[in-house]
Amino acid sequence: MVRELNFLNDEIENCMSIKITNIPKEIPKFKEGIRRAPKRESKLSKSDIKLALKNALRYIPEEHHEELAHEFLDELMNTGRIYGYRFRPEGNIKGKTINDYEGKCIEARAFQVMIDNNLDFDIALYPYELVTYGETGQVFQNWMQYVLVKEYLKMLTEDQTLVIQSGHPLGIFRSKPDAPRVILTNGLMVGMFDNQEDYKRASAIGVSNYGQMTAGGWMYIGPQGIVHGTYSTLLNAGRLMLNIDKDSDLRGKLFVTSGLGGMSGAQGKAVEIAGGVGIIAEVDYSRIETRYTQGWVSKVVNTCKEAFEVAYECIGNNSPCAIAYHGNIVDLLEYAVKNNIHIDLLSDQTSCHAVYDGGYCPQGITFEERTRLLSEDKEEFIKLVDKTLRKHFGLIKELHSRGVYFFDYGNSFMKAIYDAGCIEISKNGVDEKEGFIFPSYVEDILGPQLFDYGYGPFRWVCLSGKEEDLEKTDKAAMEIINPNRRYQDRDNWIWIRDAKKNKLVVGTQARILYQDALGRTNIALKFNDMVRRGEIGPVMLGRDHHDVSGTDSPFRETSNIKDGSNIMADMATHCFAGNCARGMSLVALHNGGGVGIGKSINGGFGMVLDGSQRVDDILRTSMPWDVMNGVARRAWARNENSITTAMEYNKMCQGKDHITLPYIVDESLIEKLVGDEN
Secondary structure (H helix, E strand, O other), X not given: OOOOOOOOHHHHHHOOXXXXXXXXXXXXXXXXXXXXXXXXXXXXXXXXXXHHHHHHHOXXXXXXXXXXXXXXXXXXXXXXXXXXXXXXXXXXXXXXXXXXXXXXXXXXHHHHHHHHHHOOOOOOOEHHHOEEEOOOEEOOOXXXXXXXXXXXXXXXXXXXXXXXXXXXXXXXXXXXXXXXXXXXXXXXXXXXXXXXXXXXXXXXXXOOOOOOOOOOOOXXXXXXXXXXXXXXXXXXXXXXXXXXXXXXXXXXXXXXXXXXXXXXXXXXXXXXXXXXXXXXXXXXXXXXXXXXXXXXXXXXXXXXXXXXXXXXXXXXXXXXXEEEXXXXXXXXXXXXXXXXXXXXXXXXXXXXXXXXXXXXXXXXXXXXXXXHHHHHOHHHHHHHHHHHHHHHHHHHHHHHHOOOEEOEOOOOHHHHHHHOOOHHHEOOOOOOOOOEOOOEHHHHHHHHHOHHHOOEEEEEEXXXXXXXXXXXXXXXXXXXXXXXXXXXXXXXXXXXXXXXXXXXXXXXXXXXXXXXHHHHHHHHHHHHHHHHOXXXXXXXXXXXXXXXXXXXXXOOOOOOOOOOHHHOOXXXXXXXXXXXXXXXXXXXXXXXXXXXXXXXXXXXXEEEEOOOHHHHHHHHHHHHHHHHHHHHXXXXXXXXXXXXXXXXXXXXXXXXXXXXXXXXXXXXXXXHXXXXXX
16 A cells, blocks of 8 residues: 555554544444435545545544545545544434533533534434534534544543644643633634635535534524524514514514524524514425424415415414415515515525525425435526525515515525625625625614624523423523613513423523623523532533624624724634633634625634532633623724613723723714715
């Protein structure tokens, strides 16, 4: 055999104590009915194919190379990726209780709960391909990484940090108990290569992972993780655009959208909790079945006529209802336009960050035909996608002219329309640099009403797996919130009061609760005290990276930042570095998120509560930083509600923390000097 390097593999093997040693004799059987990822595009040269094989085989002892090289080549040619199916554990992977895992420190066992929860058949979109949600959001690149990371976590001590780069465990290194136990990144590409084509190649050859936000950061908790934000978005859209009182809900209002996947699956549950009626179009019937079985949609219909009839019957009865329409959203909107049907709120939450990889289904073909075209005629598929996007845009424009409020749901939908050739969707009619003619939900709603105050998607997981622990944490969180402080606090208080009744849990015993810096800190300290007193088992804190300071994304999280810095990635990077410095248990930084590669940088964290004083000390510095870093940046961008929040914070934290505030410039002075652009 001709060797690439002058090393003997037995020498290399003898220098590793943590490695893959068990090579399964055969590929575990695939369970029927479990969704599988479509073939990924991979325009690889012969040298790229060789590189992909060498990169995958470096996880494997040499004596198995010849057999697995053939297997990996078949996977690459048939799926577009090397997943290493042989190394996947048999059957369904579920997040067990923390005591069911091996580990030398509590954090290592906690992370294993979270990893396995992300890959549960009930949660993951394509569990065999390690995709949790968002069409392409993977926990790891392949199953060899999963196996090896598990081995590292079994050996990790409180004096070490495990470093992970795009799913690959680089190794463990000495640190200290108050340092992160895991630091991980996903898909961080050098600027000139930070584009979709180069990413696809990097992913296919096995050097980059699209972690989305919480998939590759191990903090996904099923569709519940987005439902509170969706609930708040819909409620505040009604208040801002439909003149609903702050103490009222969406009763009697109709919301139309599409998507029932990992993130979009929250839409039905959210509209019902908000008191409204929603029609959610979905082309993949298996997703409808999942949401209906889980109780996240209440009715399933197969025709546009039936969808609107059921919706208006529920509106007439004042009954909240989520209706899943099995069909294409464009057909539904076409029917609404032709029949002059009134819609109050309109959006879309298909995976348009991966619009040409199956995230958006063209009109006129079935979901099964979409999957076949993706594999057999990608060029035709792209043409059909672009044609449908242009038609979709035309229907939205018509409905908007009739008084419907449309908002982009942060899924790169408007950017996809722009890329399909509709330049008129851009605000300046030339390029996308100034945004689009319809607002992002962050731009109009979530940004000014929640993020600018510091409210964002705080979450926790009861690692004991006990439902009673979750009930105790719900009660404790509710007692900390003052519903009379702000209307946002009243919304959050009602949310947590009704959380159990709304049956939000899918997978591990977890909860989502929007909170600001003060609320997150106080709740975290309360939970750690409860662990210390033995009232509950250990708890894993985290958040969606889609948060106040977690993500820089000009078309989504930072779309309401108007000082020109929305194109900068300083905030998310500082958030990541600051959380490392303060000792969060797990700290993550990713490229992409829900809007696609090269369009955002996002960071997240995980914090294990073990009841110790050490954790109290970390919480007191890290929780305020994780939020106020973003509030400070938003205040400096002259966001009014952030300025108010930062002023309050400076007074409250005098002598400890201090935020730089902007002086406000008189607009007339600037116009006098420069003149009106128009």
